[in-house]
Amino acid sequence: MILTLLHTSPAHIPVFDALRDAGHPGLTLRHVVREDLLVRAGESGPDSVAEDVRTLLEAAERGGADAVLCTCSSIGAVAEELAPALGVPVLRVDxxxxxxxxxxxxxxxxxxxxxxxxxxxxxxxxxxxxxxxxxxxxxxxxxxxxxxxxxxxxxxxxxxxxxxxxxxxxxxxxxxxxxxxxxxxxxxxxxxxxxxxxxxxxxxxxxxxxxxxxx
Structure with a gap:
């Protein structure tokens, strides 16, 4: 199984890798980090990053992801709202x-x-x-x-x-x-x-x- 994770900090990568190793060793994680999304969401609101999030989710789908997990609470709702237009599930971590x-x-x-x-x-x-x-x-x-x-x-x-x-x-x-x-x-x-x-x-x-x- 392939799970793509959308992060707004690279610090999350080792956290989720360790959790995968401990509980889901057969799961392949693909990490995508976009720190700018959190900055822009804080300055202009989560909706301001919707198009960028859509592009990232579509790229994850094309890349063969079986699901996408958004690990950023500030933009998680945006990612979830875009899910119906995709062919893979999109979840928010929280x-x-x-x-x-x-x-x-x-x-x-x-x-x-x-x-x-x-x-x-x-x-x-x-x-x-x-x-x-x-x-x-x-x-x-x-x-x-x-x-x-x-x-x-x-x-x-x-x-x-x-x-x-x-x-x-x-x-x-x-x-x-x-x-x-x-x-x-x-x-x-x-x-x-x-x-x-x-x-x-x-x-x-x-x-x-x-x-x-x-x-």
Whole structure:
């Protein structure tokens, strides 16, 4: 099976390669990195990158992908909306995480280090809540200064700030780490609250989808 992953940071490549090796050794991953898409989505909104995303998805289909996984929360909704015009499934990495958050309870806190991630993630949680027939209250927490550390290559400093923000959350049933880059903070946090990240469940769902397509 071939799964094409659309990233907006090269830092995601080793994360998903490791998850593939651990859980889906028969899956071939093809990584496409476009850092400019996140920048433009933040400046002008996700719709501003729709044509570029369409071009990338069409190229993945022509290249033989059995499914495509968008690992960027800021443009995931755009990728999903373009899927019906393609011949292969397109998934967003954070949808399984959002479904788990809704199952955990009604008070959900979304933690992010990039502000453009908040709107699409909150909308996704609301969509999954509606699908489950549940009402949810979504709060957001912005981790000030963390993204600058990520861009500077200071992974430990980045994760440290995320963990501090997560551990400070109270009055929630689940905490959602809105970006794939934040995933390792889930294991480092000391809070007793469920801390949910997207890479593993997202890859699991995409691998299952690719397998079904191949069958």
């Amino acid at each position: 949808r399984p995480m959002a479904a788990r958050a809704v199952a955990a309870g009604s008070r959900i806190v979304v933690v992010a280090t990039v502000r453009s991630t908040f709107a699409p993630t909150a909308a996704l949680v609301a969509e999954e809540a509606a699908r489950a027939g549940r009402a949810v209250d979504v709060r957001t927490v912005f981790v000030e200064g963390a993204w600058d550390r990520f861009l500077a290559g200071d992974r430990e400093g980045y994760l440290g700030r995320v963990v501090a923000a997560v551990d400070a959350v109270t009055g929630a049933d689940a905490i959602v780490l809105a970006q794939a880059s934040m995933a390792d903070a889930a294991d480092r946090a000391r809070t007793a609250l469920p801390v949910l990240s997207s890479p593993r469940p997202g890859l699991d769902a995409a691998a299952a989808c690719a397998t079904a397509q191949k069958a």
